[in-house]
Amino acid sequence: MGAAEERIYDGNDVEITSKDNDQTDQYLTFIMASEEYGVDILSVQEIRGWESVTPIPNSPPHVKGVINLRGTIVPIVDLRQRFGLKNVEYGPLTVVIVLKVATAKGSRIMGIVVDAVSDVYSLSEEEMKSAPDLGDHVNTLYIKGLVNVNNKMVILLDINELLGSDSIPEVSINAIKELKEAR
Amino acid sequence: MSIDLSQFHQVFFEESFEGLQVMESSLLDLDCENVDSETINSIFRAAHSIKGSSSTFGFTEVAEFTHVLETLLDQVREGSRQLLSDHVDLLLQSVDCLHSMLTALQAKEEVDTEQSKVLIQAFNDILEGRESTSPTVASAAGAADVATSQMAPTLEPGSAEEVTWNIKFVPDGNLLRTGNEPLRMFRELAELGELDVKANLAKLPDIAVLNPEECYLSWEMYLTTVKPKSDIEEIFEWVVDESDITISATAGLFGDLPSQSSVVDTDAGALPGGIPTEQAVEQSESEKLPNKDIIAPPQKTAAQKDSGKGSESTSIRVSIEKIDSLVNLVGELVITQSMLGQLGNEFDMDKLQKLQEGLAQLEHNTRELQESVMRIRMLPISFTFSRFPRMVRDLSKQLGKKIDLKLLGESTELDKTVMEKIGDPLVHLVRNALDHGLELPEERRAAGKSETGTITLNAFHQGGNIIIEIIDDGKGLNSERILEKARANGVISESEILSDEQIQELIFQPGFSTAEKVTDVSGRGVGMDVVRRNILELNGSIEVRSAAGKGSTFTIRLPLTLAILDGQLINVGNQTYIIPLVSIVESLQPNMELVNHVAGGCDVFRLRDEYIPIIKLCEVFGVDPISDNLSESLLVVVEVGNSKVALVVDDLLGQQQVVIKSMESNYKKVDGISGATILGDGTVSLILDITDLIHMAGVRQQSKNGLKLVSSKTRAA
Numbered sequence: 045m046g047a048a049e050e051r052i053y054d055g056n057d058v059e060i061t062s063k064d065n066d067q068t069d070q071y072l073t074f075i076m077a078s079e080e081y082g083v084d085i086l087s088v089q090e091i092r093g094w095e096s097v098t099p100i101p102n103s104p105p106h107v108k109g110v111i112n113l114r115g116t117i118v119p120i121v122d123l124r125q126r127f128g129l130k131n132v133e134y135g136p137l138t139v140v141i142v143l144k145v146a147t148a149k150g151s152r153i154m155g156i157v158v159d160a161v162s163d164v165y166s167l168s169e170e171e172m173k174s175a176p177d178l179g180d181h182v183n184t185l186y187i188k189g190l191v192n193v194n195n196k197m198v199i200l201l202d203i204n205e206l207l208g209s210d211s212i213p214e215v216s217i218n219a220i221k222e223l224k225e226a227r
Numbered sequence: 228m229s230i231d232l233s234q235f236h237q238v239f240f241e242e243s244f245e246g247l248q249v250m251e252s253s254l255l256d257l258d259c260e261n262v263d264s265e266t267i268n269s270i271f272r273a274a275h276s277i278k279g280s281s282s283t284f285g286f287t288e289v290a291e292f293t294h295v296l297e298t299l300l301d302q303v304r305e306g307s308r309q310l311l312s313d314h315v316d317l318l319l320q321s322v323d324c325l326h327s328m329l330t331a332l333q334a335k336e337e338v339d340t341e342q343s344k345v346l347i348q349a350f351n352d353i354l355e356g357r358e359s360t361s362p363t364v365a366s367a368a369g370a371a372d373v374a375t376s377q378m379a380p381t382l383e384p385g386s387a388e389e390v391t392w393n394i395k396f397v398p399d400g401n402l403l404r405t406g407n408e409p410l411r412m413f414r415e416l417a418e419l420g421e422l423d424v425k426a427n428l429a430k431l432p433d434i435a436v437l438n439p440e441e442c443y444l445s446w447e448m449y450l451t452t453v454k455p456k457s458d459i460e461e462i463f464e465w466v467v468d469e470s471d472i473t474i475s476a477t478a479g480l481f482g483d484l485p486s487q488s489s490v491v492d493t494d495a496g497a498l499p500g501g502i503p504t505e506q507a508v509e510q511s512e513s514e515k516l517p518n519k520d521i522i523a524p525p526q527k528t529a530a531q532k533d534s535g536k537g538s539e540s541t542s543i544r545v546s547i548e549k550i551d552s553l554v555n556l557v558g559e560l561v562i563t564q565s566m567l568g569q570l571g572n573e574f575d576m577d578k579l580q581k582l583q584e585g586l587a588q589l590e591h592n593t594r595e596l597q598e599s600v601m602r603i604r605m606l607p608i609s610f611t612f613s614r615f616p617r618m619v620r621d622l623s624k625q626l627g628k629k630i631d632l633k634l635l636g637e638s639t640e641l642d643k644t645v646m647e648k649i650g651d652p653l654v655h656l657v658r659n660a661l662d663h664g665l666e667l668p669e670e671r672r673a674a675g676k677s678e679t680g681t682i683t684l685n686a687f688h689q690g691g692n693i694i695i696e697i698i699d700d701g702k703g704l705n706s707e708r709i710l711e712k713a714r715a716n717g718v719i720s721e722s723e724i725l726s727d728e729q730i731q732e733l734i735f736q737p738g739f740s741t742a743e744k745v746t747d748v749s750g751r752g753v754g755m756d757v758v759r760r761n762i763l764e765l766n767g768s769i770e771v772r773s774a775a776g777k778g779s780t781f782t783i784r785l786p787l788t789l790a791i792l793d794g795q796l797i798n799v800g801n802q803t804y805i806i807p808l809v810s811i812v813e814s815l816q817p818n819m820e821l822v823n824h825v826a827g828g829c830d831v832f833r834l835r836d837e838y839i840p841i842i843k844l845c846e847v848f849g850v851d852p853i854s855d856n857l858s859e860s861l862l863v864v865v866e867v868g869n870s871k872v873a874l875v876v877d878d879l880l881g882q883q884q885v886v887i888k889s890m891e892s893n894y895k896k897v898d899g900i901s902g903a904t905i906l907g908d909g910t911v912s913l914i915l916d917i918t919d920l921i922h923m924a925g926v927r928q929q930s931k932n933g934l935k936l937v938s939s940k941t942r943a944a
Contacts, residue, residue, distance in 0.1 A: 103897065
């Protein structure tokens with residue numbers, strides 16, 4: 045995040061962690077390519093280290109494979125690849141966040157591979173800014189909102205939109221870039 | 228303290244559906260000429276318990292309806308009524324009606340009483356018919372009775388007018404034995420108003436055969452009172468179930484009939500019942516009205532809340548034997564575990580053999596336990612077969628055919644999930660056999676066969692499969708017509724020459740029906756391909772064998788269970804996959820001389836005198852193989868339906884039973900993969916779907932070469 049953007053946001057900084065009333069939701073944030081993303085903590089089942097997966101034949105590249113999570117077969121999605129980011133080697137910090145995703149048919153358990161887990165924030169509805177409309181060519185449905193935490197933008201993801209449907213919406217890092225430029 | 232009865236609803240519905248099944252199958256067994264009292268009893272018992280429990284749960288519509296039914300059955304049981312085939316038809320219709328009422332109640336929907344009312348009326352006509360021939364009955368017309376009794380309750384609230392009630396009391400012979408004294412009831416009645424009792428002595432036997440403990444009398448009373456009908460019913464409360472009691476208003480009211488009847492009509496919807504035999508109703512009409520109002524709203528909100536969930540939770544009944552054997556096995560497991568635990572506490576190498584023994588025992592126990600648990604899911608196939616006698620009976624009437632249905636191997640056990648999914652395809656096949664397969668009696672006679680056609684349903688185990696056969700002795704498939712139709716539809720080209728077997732297979736193609744006209748029963752041409760697809764989804768297969776003029780046999784082959792399979796572990800590249808053992812014919816090292824390359828990119832392998840296409844798993848799955856050289860790999864010959872293919876694998880590992888885990892629950896269906904399982908080391912391994920694989924390989928070849936591989940594709944599709 046550049047200095048120019050920080051200046052723009054200066055005015056609307058919100059002290060977030062100190063506020064903790066009933067209307068706030070908690071978000072688990074994680075880092076990917078030095079951006080911070082957040083998911084609703086209630087959908088998080090567990091956080092695990094990266095372990096080898098069984099690849100699924102003929103699956104899209106971002107679906108790394110399936111793991112055995114105490115008897116359940118759980119697919120693992122690489123969020124970097126999903127967002128079209130550069131691949132990195134999985135290291136000791138690489139984590140898998142296991143999420144419960146609501147779908148039309150109920151819910152399913154999925155894991156996402158991210159660079160590292162960051163923090164947990166309590167955020168209220170008002171602090172959240174909806175993602176600006178970037179036109180037809182950029183799908184922002186999976187972005188629940190943007191929020192400023194300690195001068196840093198956190199992108200809150202709607203995992204149900206992102207992972208819930210079988211036909212996965214086209215997501216690219218360009219969308220996020222454009223998003224930042226638009227602000 | 229109030230108990231929330233709704234927690235028992237599920238049990239009630241299950242029991243009731245079971246009861247209905249008993250009624251239906253017993254009704255079908257009934258022979259009107261020669262009524263077996265045990266059969267009637269079992270029908271009666273089923274009806275009675277449905278009545279009892281439905282009124283307990285406040286499902287009055289069901290209770291009322293069942294009561295009328297029960298009244299008729301009771302008379303048949305006692306022998307006071309000859310059972311006619313019309314009655315059986317009516318009873319069967321009632322079973323259907325009850326079924327739909329209960330289904331509606333289970334789904335928390337509004338019950339449609341339209342049908343039940345018509346049936347109740349029909350039952351009453353029969354019952355009234357008896358009464359009009361009986362000497363006890365006053366000559367009042369049955370229809371008038373119905374009208375008055377329906378409107379009488381609507382007059383009650385607030386009306387202090389004197390009403391003369393006509394009460395017909397025909398007690399059960401056991402009345403006195405159960406400690407009920409009619410005299411005391413009459414005294415109580417007399418307290419309500421002016422009472423006039425006439426005893427009917429018609430049934431009184433000769434003094435020589437008279438049993439002093441038996442009640443032979445019946446009574447007809449006229450009671451003039453200001454009290455509501457409920458008070459009268461209360462007096463008869465204890466004998467209602469065993470007796471025939473009719474309470475109807477008489478006298479001066481008839482004059483008002485026309486003006487009242489419109490009121491009756493509108494109220495009829497809200498007040499189901501209202502029939503001469505309404506003494507069955509535990510609550511009086513006046514009590515019922517407010518109750519309905521109070522109960523209805525919460526039910527509705529509950530329905531709204533539950534609508535998303537649906538009534539999906541299903542359960543099965545398990546015999547206590549199976550549970551006992553499970554408990555035993557768990558006991559053994561615990562013993563083995565404690566033995567091993569003890570061994571582990573103070574282990575040295577001397578005890579190695581003991582440890583090995585213990586582990587062997589543990590393996591043994593686990594396997595037995597697993598088998599027992601799986602057996603819990605197994606139900607006899609009679610659960611599915613039981614619906615056919617009824618269906619065949621109805622359809623044979625409708626189609627004017629004489630049909631004899633034979634059920635064989637009804638006790639063959641099958642996994643519950645498989646059973647649920649095989650029901651519809653089976654129904655379809657049986658209907659087809661009835662409609663298209665079997666001929667009309669005249670045609671059969673002309674063909675020199677007996678007039679009665681036979682449909683045989685046969686189920687038996689074969690290896691790890693269950694085989695279900697649907698055999699008819701009808702006219703068989705008409706190969707020429709099928710071929711004609713297939714050419715007309717463009718399923719096959721004009722020049723293609725097919726064997727008889729291949730022609731018969733064509734009926735499983737989409738949009739295929741050779742029935743000359745579409746009937747209600749079948750022939751819309753949406754059938755056989757759906758049947759086949761359903762069966763393929765269960766990892767099963769279906770075949771047809773037919774001889775013109777002799778009949779057809781459909782053979783369905785299904786895996787016993789969907790939860791566990793015997794698998795062969797194989798290696799492709801660095802991946803481990805599992806092939807279902809049942810589909811493996813043999814595994815071998817290829818002799819390169821027998822491998823031929825067919826122009827177009829497909830390798831075939833000559834196995835004895837067959838040419839088998841070779842599928843390279845590493846290519847299909849995009850895995851780097853250990854060796855590109857076929858001679859260093861192994862071939863696993865697998866069979867689906869009638870087609871064989873050879874899969875190229877790098878290595879064969881062990882065989883083991885694997886528990887199938889769904890990929891769809893958290894991901895989606897993967898081409899060529901039927902599921903996943905967890906191996907001993909905790910890693911996930913994928914189970915191959917051979918049918919899918921053959922298809923995939925065909926498509927791949929096609930797209931690669933632009934050529935059509937008839938042999939592997941059309942057969943597998």
